[in-house]
Amino acid sequence: MKLSTRRKLEKYGLLSAPLLWTFVFLFIPYILLFTYSFYLKNFPTFTPAFQFGNYAQIFADPQYYQVIFRSAWIAGSVALLALCLAYPFAYFLVFKIRSSRIRMILYMAVIVPLWVSYLLRAYTWKTILGNEGILNSFLIWAGILSEPSDLFLYNKFSMILTLTYIFIPFTMMPIYTALEKIPRNLTEASKDLGVGPFKTFWSVTLPLSMPGVIAGMTFTFCLASGDFVAPILVGGPDGFMIANVMTSQFGAALNWPLGSALAMIMLVVVLSIISASDNFQRAGKLELG
Amino acid sequence: MEAIIQIEGVTKTFGAKVVAVNDVSLSVKEGEFVTLLGPSGCGKTTILRMVAGFESPDHGRIILGGEDVTDIPPYHRPLNMVFQDFALFPHMTIDENVGYGLKVTGVPQAEASQAVDDVLKMVELTDQRSRRPHLLSGGQRQRAALARALVRKPKVLLLDEPLSSLDANLRAQLRVELKHLHEILGLTFVMVTHDQTEALVMADRVILMQDGRIAQDGTPKEIYEHPNSAYVANFIGTTNLFHGRISAVNDDIVTISSGQHEVRAAANGLGSSIGDDVAVCIRPEKAQILEPGADGIGLNVMTAAVDELLYHGNTIRVQARLASGATFLVDVPLKTPDTQDTLPQKGAQIAVGFAPVNTATFPWEGS
Numbered sequence: 001m002k003l004s005t006r007r008k009l010e011k012y013g014l015l016s017a018p019l020l021w022t023f024v025f026l027f028i029p030y031i032l033l034f035t036y037s038f039y040l041k042n043f044p045t046f047t048p049a050f051q052f053g054n055y056a057q058i059f060a061d062p063q064y065y066q067v068i069f070r071s072a073w074i075a076g077s078v079a080l081l082a083l084c085l086a087y088p089f090a091y092f093l094v095f096k097i098r099s100s101r102i103r104m105i106l107y108m109a110v111i112v113p114l115w116v117s118y119l120l121r122a123y124t125w126k127t128i129l130g131n132e133g134i135l136n137s138f139l140i141w142a143g144i145l146s147e148p149s150d151l152f153l154y155n156k157f158s159m160i161l162t163l164t165y166i167f168i169p170f171t172m173m174p175i176y177t178a179l180e181k182i183p184r185n186l187t188e189a190s191k192d193l194g195v196g197p198f199k200t201f202w203s204v205t206l207p208l209s210m211p212g213v214i215a216g217m218t219f220t221f222c223l224a225s226g227d228f229v230a231p232i233l234v235g236g237p238d239g240f241m242i243a244n245v246m247t248s249q250f251g252a253a254l255n256w257p258l259g260s261a262l263a264m265i266m267l268v269v270v271l272s273i274i275s276a277s278d279n280f281q282r283a284g285k286l287e288l289g
Numbered sequence: 290m291e292a293i294i295q296i297e298g299v300t301k302t303f304g305a306k307v308v309a310v311n312d313v314s315l316s317v318k319e320g321e322f323v324t325l326l327g328p329s330g331c332g333k334t335t336i337l338r339m340v341a342g343f344e345s346p347d348h349g350r351i352i353l354g355g356e357d358v359t360d361i362p363p364y365h366r367p368l369n370m371v372f373q374d375f376a377l378f379p380h381m382t383i384d385e386n387v388g389y390g391l392k393v394t395g396v397p398q399a400e401a402s403q404a405v406d407d408v409l410k411m412v413e414l415t416d417q418r419s420r421r422p423h424l425l426s427g428g429q430r431q432r433a434a435l436a437r438a439l440v441r442k443p444k445v446l447l448l449d450e451p452l453s454s455l456d457a458n459l460r461a462q463l464r465v466e467l468k469h470l471h472e473i474l475g476l477t478f479v480m481v482t483h484d485q486t487e488a489l490v491m492a493d494r495v496i497l498m499q500d501g502r503i504a505q506d507g508t509p510k511e512i513y514e515h516p517n518s519a520y521v522a523n524f525i526g527t528t529n530l531f532h533g534r535i536s537a538v539n540d541d542i543v544t545i546s547s548g549q550h551e552v553r554a555a556a557n558g559l560g561s562s563i564g565d566d567v568a569v570c571i572r573p574e575k576a577q578i579l580e581p582g583a584d585g586i587g588l589n590v591m592t593a594a595v596d597e598l599l600y601h602g603n604t605i606r607v608q609a610r611l612a613s614g615a616t617f618l619v620d621v622p623l624k625t626p627d628t629q630d631t632l633p634q635k636g637a638q639i640a641v642g643f644a645p646v647n648t649a650t651f652p653w654e655g656s
Contacts, residue, residue, distance in 0.1 A: 183374070185376040188343055189378070191342075192363055193389055193394075195390060196364050204378060208379070
C-alpha cells in the first residue's frame with residue numbers, strides 16, 4: 001500500500017467514531033426537526049406535509065415573536081453585564097497580579113463553579129433572592145426594609161443576575177486568553193511614545209483584546225438565550241424564554257411541528273450570530289509579534 | 290560636552306534575592322553612542338528599562354538632561370526606545386504605528402503627517418507605509434520601529450538588542466546603517482547588546498557589565514586592548530591568559546612568573562610592585578609562530594605542541610599546548626592561498642612568541 005493511501009485511511013479511521021456520533025446524534029435529529037417544522041398539527045398527533053403554517057404562526061402571533069425578542073433582550077443584557085464584570089477582572093488578573101500562583105488561584109475561583117451542578121447554581125439564587133431569602137433577611141435585619149420584598153425574584157432582574165452568574169466563566173475565559181496573549185512590550189511601547197495609561201488601554205489593549213470580547217459575548221449570548229432552567233426557577237411569567245415555549249410545545253401542548261419551527265428559527269439566529277462573530281474575529285485577527 | 294543621562298548609585302532588586310543592578314553610577318554625554326554590553330542577567334537591560342521608566346530603582350537617581358526623572362512615568366520622559374522584538378502595534382499600519390504617539394498626544398494633524406513623512410523617507414519605508422507590520426521583512430520592521438522611536442525627536446534613543454532578531458547578514462548591514470544614523474542625527478544613543486562585535490563596531494563607548502556592576506567602561510579599543518580583568522578579557526574576543534606573581538619591575542615592563550613560564554608584559558601603568566598577583570592577556574592574533582631557528586629577540590618565546598588547526602577562512606587558529614599543559618592560541622592570517630601549507634602539522638613542536646607591548650596586565654581577582 002502506498003504511504004499516502006495509508007495515511008488517508010488512518011485519518012478516516014481515526015475520524016470515523018466521532019463522525020458517526022455526530023451524524024447519528026446531531027445531524028439526523030436536526031434533519032428530523034427540520035422536517036417536522038413543515039408538518040401539520042392534527043391533535044393529538046400530526047400529519048406529514050410541506051407547508052409554512054408553523055413559521056407563519058410564529059411571526060403572526062405576538063405570544064411567540066415577543067418571547068423570541070425577550071430571550072434576545074435577556075441574553076443580550078446577560079452578555080453585556082458579564083462583559084462589564086469579566087473584562088475588568090481578567091484585565092486585573094493579567095496585568096496587575098504579579099504572582100502567577102495568585103493569578104491561577106483567582107482564575108480558578110471563576111472557573112470552579114462550572115464543576116458544580118448547573119441546577120444547584122441556579123437554585124442558589126432562589127434562596128438568595130426569595131421572599132424568605134438571604135437578601136430579604138439581611139435587609140430586614142439591617143433595618144432597610146420592614147417586611148420582605150418580592151421585587152428581587154421572578155422578574156427580568158433575577159433572570160439576568162442568575163444567568164450572568166452561571167455563564168460568566170464563558171465570558172471571562174476568552175477575554176483572559178486574549179489579554180494574556182498581548183505582548184507586554186506593546187503597552188510599554190505605547191507609554192514610551194508619550195501615551196498615558198488610559199489612552200494606551202483604549203488604543204492598544206482594548207483593540208487587541210477584541211477577539212476575546214467577541215468570543216466571550218457570543219458564548220454567553222448563545223448559552224443564555226437557550227436557557228430554560230433559570231426561567232423556571234427564578235424567572236416567573238416575566239422571564240419566560242424561548243426554550244420554555246419550545247419545551248411546552250413538545251410537552252403539554254403536544255405541538256411538535258410548531259416547536260420544531262421555533263427550534264429552527266433559534267438555530268438560524270444562533271448560527272448567524274456565531275458566523276457573524278467568527279467573521280468579525282477573522283477580520284480583526286492579527287499576527288501578534 | 291554636557292552629560293545628558295546621569296545614573297547615580299542605582300540599585301534594583303527583583304524579588305527577595307535577585308540583585309539585577311548593584312549600585313551603578315554612570316553618565317552619558319550628549320551625542321555619544323554608548324553600548325551596555327554583557328551576558329544575559331548582567332543587568333544591562335534593567336538599566337535601560339530604568340532609564341526608559343519601565344522599572345523604578347530601589348535606590349539612586351536617574352537624571353535626564355539635568356532633570357531628576359526617577360519618579361517620572363515613561364510617557365513623560367523625553368526619550369524613545371527601540372524594543373527588542375520591535376513591539377510594532379499589529380493592528381495598525383506602519384503609518385499609524387509611526388504616527389501613533391503624535392496623534393494620541395494631540396500633535397496637529399498637518400505637523401504630525403509631515404513628521405511621519407520625513408522619518409519614513411529617512412528609513413526608506415515610504416512604499417511600505419500602508420502595510421501592517423506582519424507583512425514586512427525583519428529588516429523593514431526594524432526600520433519601522435526606528436522610525437517610530439525617532440518621529441518624536443527624542444533627546445535620547447534607547448535601543449534594546451535592536452538587531453538580535455535579525456539574521457547575520459542583515460545584522461551586519463544594519464550595524465552600519467545605525468552607526469550612520471547616529472552620525473547624521475547627532476542624537477545620544479544608548480544600546481543594550483550581548484553581542485561584542487556589535488558593541489565594538491558601533492559604539493563610541495562600551496560599558497561592560499558583570500553581575501549588576503560595571504566591569505569596565507571605555508572606548509572599544511581600550512576595552513579590547515587593555516581589559517582590566519580576566520572577565521573582560523575573556524568576554525571580549527578570545528585571549529590567552531597567564532596568571533602569576535610579579536618577579537621583577539623594569540620601567541614599563543614587568544616580569545611575571547607563571548608556573549614554569551617567565552612572561553614579560555606591559556606594565557599598563559598599574560603601579561605594580563614585586564609580588565603582586567596579576568594576569569597577563571595576549572590576544573591570539575598578536576602572537577606568532579616563530580620560524581625554526583629564529584631567535585625571537587625581544588619576544589616572549591615558549592615551546593608548544595600543536596593540538597589542533599582550526600580553519601576560519603581569513604585566518605587559521607593554531608591551538609597549541611605549552612609545556613605547563615595550558616592551551617595557547619595563535620591566529621595566523623591566511624594572506625595567500627599557500628600560507629596554510631607552510632604551517633606546522635598537528636603534533637609538531639613549535640615555538641610561539643609575543644611581544645611584551647602587545648600584552649595587557651591587570652590584577653588577578655581570583656577564580
